Amino acid sequence: MPNAKTNLVIVESPSKAKTIGKYLGPDYQVKASMGHLRDLRKSTMSVDIEHDFEPEYYPIKGKEDIIKDLQSAAAKSANVFLATDPTVRERPFRGT
Numbered sequence: 001m002p003n004a005k006t007n008l009v010i011v012e013s014p015s016k017a018k019t020i021g022k023y024l025g026p027d028y029q030v031k032a033s034m035g036h037l038r039d040l041r042k043s044t045m046s047v048d049i050e051h052d053f054e055p056e057y058y059p060i061k062g063k064e065d066i067i068k069d070l071q072s073a074a075a076k077s078a079n080v081f082l083a084t085d086p087t088v089r090e091r092p093f094r095g096t
Helices: 014-024 064-074
Strands: 007-009 029-031 038-041 057-059 079-082
Touching: 007 014, 007 064, 014 029, 029 064
Parallel strands: 007 029, 007 079
Antiparallel strands: 038 057
16 A cells, blocks of 8 residues: 555544644554534443442534544555544643
8 A cells, every 4th residue: 555544643623633644754644523422321320330430421512533444444454543632631731
């Protein structure tokens, strides 16, 4: 396979994917998740109390194609890196 991608990096936005891809070079494929892909159900407890309170996630409606694309890319990659954004609580306070 010429120019095969050996590493997959998943970021949240397409613009970040494009920028980071320029820095990493041809051995990396950078894809965007377009934000969150799965969530806990609001209608149930969303945890399995029989199995150490394991969370029960479900795909967010409308994200199915993105999930399939990322799964396919991951299956073809030697390594997968998740480059997440810090949450609001992790960001430094910038008050005036």
